[in-house]
Amino acid sequence: MNERNMLLSRIKKYDFTLKELNLYLDTHPNCRRALAMFRKYKELRSDAVEEFTKRFGPITPEQVSDTQNWTWVEDPWPWERR
Amino acid sequence: MWQYEKKLQYPVKIKTPNAKLAKIIISQLGGPDGELSASLRYLNQRYAMPYGEVKGLLTDIGTEELAHFEMISAILYQLTKDLSMEEIKASGFDTYFVDHTTGVYPVAASGTPFTAAYFQSKGDILTDIQEDMAAEQKARTTYDNILRLADDPDVRDPIRFLREREIVHYQRFGEPFRSR
Amino acid sequence: MNLDLFDDMEGIILHEREASLVSDMKNNNGNGSMTRFPKNTPLAMAYVPFQQWGETYGDDEALSRGTLFPELDLPFSKGGADR
Numbered sequence: 001m002n003e004r005n006m007l008l009s010r011i012k013k014y015d016f017t018l019k020e021l022n023l024y025l026d027t028h029p030n031c032r033r034a035l036a037m038f039r040k041y042k043e044l045r046s047d048a049v050e051e052f053t054k055r056f057g058p059i060t061p062e063q064v065s066d067t068q069n070w071t072w073v074e075d076p077w078p079w080e081r082r
Numbered sequence: 083m084w085q086y087e088k089k090l091q092y093p094v095k096i097k098t099p100n101a102k103l104a105k106i107i108i109s110q111l112g113g114p115d116g117e118l119s120a121s122l123r124y125l126n127q128r129y130a131m132p133y134g135e136v137k138g139l140l141t142d143i144g145t146e147e148l149a150h151f152e153m154i155s156a157i158l159y160q161l162t163k164d165l166s167m168e169e170i171k172a173s174g175f176d177t178y179f180v181d182h183t184t185g186v187y188p189v190a191a192s193g194t195p196f197t198a199a200y201f202q203s204k205g206d207i208l209t210d211i212q213e214d215m216a217a218e219q220k221a222r223t224t225y226d227n228i229l230r231l232a233d234d235p236d237v238r239d240p241i242r243f244l245r246e247r248e249i250v251h252y253q254r255f256g257e258p259f260r261s262r
Numbered sequence: 263m264n265l266d267l268f269d270d271m272e273g274i275i276l277h278e279r280e281a282s283l284v285s286d287m288k289n290n291n292g293n294g295s296m297t298r299f300p301k302n303t304p305l306a307m308a309y310v311p312f313q314q315w316g317e318t319y320g321d322d323e324a325l326s327r328g329t330l331f332p333e334l335d336l337p338f339s340k341g342g343a344d345r
């Protein structure tokens with residue numbers, strides 16, 4: 001797996017844990033352990049996304065930092081096999 | 083409002099096109115118990131809910147189902163990429179192909195187009211939650227059936243993931259009355 | 263549309279059964295004291311056992327299994343080549 005895919009995989013991993021905690025917290029809004037884990041993964045995710053977008057481009061349109069090209073529209077798109 | 087992230091929630095990497103499988107899996111796109119049905123059900127029901135926890139849950143699961151709708155579309159896209167005319171004819175996929183080529187369009191495996199008649203938004207918290215729990219079980223059964231019919235491990239992997247999500251959603255929908 | 267058919271809309275309680283569950287909710291603070299089932303389980307309601315915080319998978323395994331929680335990991339065992 002190349003570096004781009006490895007980094008994106010890491011983000012998916014963190015996002016999934018965050019999503020699971022999100023749903024758990026929706027029905028357990030006072031669970032401090034879930035909230036602590038959420039905070040930890042939020043940070044991990046934020047770092048991973050920063051690294052990814054710096055090197056490989058945006059995951060959301062707002063993350064475009066290139067001043068010459070609108071990199072948001074570049075291939076590949078997620079449903080294509082890369 | 084919605085934000086889109088340019089990545090699938092779980093990877094879809096299918097090496098072998100298979101029109102026959104696509105014909106079946108499309109039910110989770112546009113069928114009665116599929117991901118679009120689930121998403122629209124939850125996102126529509128959330129407005130009548132009286133508790134923040136339930137509005138949150140319906141919003142969050144409804145949003146996750148859109149990501150699953152995308153995953154199913156990715157599976158269909160990859161299963162129908164570079165098909166030969168012989169494969170299209172032999173698999174029975176020709177009846178879809180004539181109207182949509184290999185474009186993605188939400189129908190059930192029977193060919194019936196998606197309809198809001200597949201879901202209800204009754205404006206009653208007990209009724210709607212009950213509908214949601216039933217919906218998750220129906221989706222899980224549909225995934226069981228797809229696993230019964232599909233041998234390709236590249237297909238089984240994301241399907242397995244999606245099936246497990248339905249089980250987790252079912253548990254969450256059962257919990258709200260105790261969530262304070 | 264006029265909804266004053268329902269006099270209790272203001273109180274947001276539309277069912278007697280819902281009222282008893284809401285009071286169960288209000289009597290529990292934090293999740294330490296939450297039991298799997300409420301003390302009162304009125305008839306004609308569906309319940310699932312309330313999940314309590316326990317073991318979690320590591321993030322790699324969680325994504326692979328489709329859930330963070332081993333308790334909720336309930337795979338399908340029939341049909342086709344496995345995994």
